[in-house]
Amino acid sequence: MTAPLVVTRLGAARYAAPLVALLTALAVSACLILLAGGDPFAALQALLSGAFGSPDAWSEVGVRTCPLLLTGLAVAIAFRAGVWNIGAEGQLLVGAVMVAWLGTRATTLPAWLLLPAVLCAAAVGGAAWAGIAGVLRTARGVDEVISTIMLNFIAIGLVGWLVHGPLMEAAATYPQSDAVVAAARLPRLFSGYRVHAGALLALAAAAGTALLLFRTVLGFEMRAVGLNPIATRLAGLRTTGALLRALALSGALAGLAGGIEVSAITYRLYGNFSPGYGFTAIAVALLGRLHPFGVVLAALFFAVLDVGSLSMQRAAGVSSVLVSAIQAIVIFTLLALDRWQRLEAAR
């Protein structure tokens, strides 16, 4: 007899809530489309065919899922440990910087070494960036919500400076880095499609995160600290250690997300390199119930919305901005359901 992998069992309602949130968001969105004079069913159909209608669409969903999944896992692991890491975006950018830097500078390394090296560097960079917030918290009591948000802005500024300065392309035409050498690029899975090996890495990371959280003492400590830091401390755990480890792991996953984007998709670093993956990640993690497998589904869902929204705009004349509204409504509904369930439980 084995214990279930999902240890926090609060009944089926906990896992039904994301579905209810999803349906609510779709219903509200349908009303919005009606109000704007559109046809909700045509819009939904266009959205789905845009995301699943062709092999290329499938590939693009995979491309989009990868950074959302990795940053979503990053946020989930931190939130599980009660560390409010809002800085996945900054950690992702630092990871991207590491790949752009090593991938254009350490070009003498052989391919079998360079690719793992740049990805490891991305993870280490993200972990170090998150570690700044961790040290500020444990040594000086600085709230990590504030520090990780601030570190996002610093990372954005850092990227801006690098692409105008030290990492600017040799041609010095655009504010972007040179393309990383072929040896630092992640292979694509199918020729002609952009979906790449990073998507498999991200799935492996989800499985690894699940194993870490539910099958190691380290993960057990993180979860316990996140749920009740005082009781866990009194039982003899060094909570500062658990907090630092969770933040470092979280940063590493986010850094890896940025590194993979450069290594597999953009090849270059430039200013608005990330469309806010690290912020969407918070929504992904919450929708996924902070469970690695839930995060996989949530990342996939957000990717489908993103990829399908453009064809929805083309085919049904519904603005792709509506997709942002759907995403927001999902989160709001989820939070409302959470609150309601907690009140019910307290009654």
Add this chain to the structure above:
Amino acid sequence: MQPLLSLRAISKRFGALQALTDVDLDVTAGEVHAVLGENGAGKSTLMKVIYGLVAPDRGTLTIDGRPLRLRSALDARRAGIGMVHQEFALVDALSVAENLGLALREPGERLWHPARIRAAARRLAAEVGLDLGELDAPVGTLPVGTRQRIEIVKALAGRTRLLILDEPTAVLPPEEVGQLFAVLDRLRRQGTAILFITHKLHEVMALADRITVLRRGRVVARVACCDTDGATLAGLMVGPLATPAEPRPAPPATTSVALAIDGLSVDCHGSARALDDVSLQLRAGELLGIAGVDGNGQTELFEVLTGLRPPTRGRVSVDGQVLSRFEPAAMCAAGIACIPPDRLRQGVVGAMSVADNAVLDVRLLRRDGSWLMRPAAQRAVAQELIDTYAIKAADLDAPVRALSGGNMQRLIVARALATEPRVIVAANPARGLDVAAAEAVYAALAAILARGAAALLLSTDLDEILARADRVAVFYRGRLSQPLERPFPVERLGALMAGSEAA
């Protein structure tokens, strides 16, 4: 003389907790009436009933002989009742006058007249005879005593004839307590009735005219201040002193010292020391009880010994080894285990399963040095604790908060003792438990004491301490008395708890 306010047979129940049972209370104009009781005795609930914040299940209130129905605090204000809460309701960024203006403005008044508000504030302060300092100073910059006086003025505005103060001295530094008492004394002479909640005996003796003592939601005594003394009141608060039960066989006096505390002090910012030069020696096999009215240092001693709070001064050693780091992990490693007073908050992770909570001290899991969380091994550890301590937990995977309080406490005790600690610090370990569960907890403690460990029992229940402890020391205002030996001199204990006998 007709009482201003009368309560008859007030009862209130919150879920399983009977907060008040048939409480009668009379308050007359021009008296300071103290309501005395331990934490959880029902004082605050009673005051909320009088101020309209809690509706009693049964019972009646009358004011000037007329029945009084309170649906909200507004009704209480209209009836001439004002209350100063422990938490001040002041806007720090606004001036004294503006804060008073916020509280005093007429319903329906839409415009803000700075000059009129200042004039009204000054008039009111003069009427009450309270010094509020500079009326234009932002409230946030003022000392806490001044802020409390602003709250008193707010509570007195209108035609307030009964003023309720909820533990008013809890927030004050000692030098401001005297000023507050002078204010209350003047209000009394002006004919205001004052209801004063506290669990500090010396304050009651210094100020009150009459005293009502509450214990477990019932009135256990109504006395005039001049007819009583601190020791009697302490006895009334904590309950009848039962004859000490049959003592456990005393540990041989020659055994080694398991825990030594030397000159331990904890300073609190801006008030008296929470722990003042505390020293004690705990012999192997001994259970030392620490008695005292709640809030005299028990919490701080628990926090220091479990590593939650570093002491300002002093040394702690276990088996002769002086501890250098005050951090829970270091304390556990040194062999100090704890049974915390608040089970759900400090003892278990409520959302996690019984099996997870059994191994919350991960040393139990990592006996083989593995970093893996193997469900089979984890369940074996949990099952062993459950079998050894007869814990009723049908489902190891159910959230631990589904357990009854008694079984949850047995699990906490089982986990604490499973690492074979040298010293157990138990804070109110039997609080809220039925007899069987309490006996089980003490049987477990007795078993580990027999194996040479030592235990410190911090309890506000004197009966519990008298029944269980080998020796008893008493806390009063952060100072710990010399331990007393069996048979315990009950009168002396009462005197020590009331602070009327020097430690």
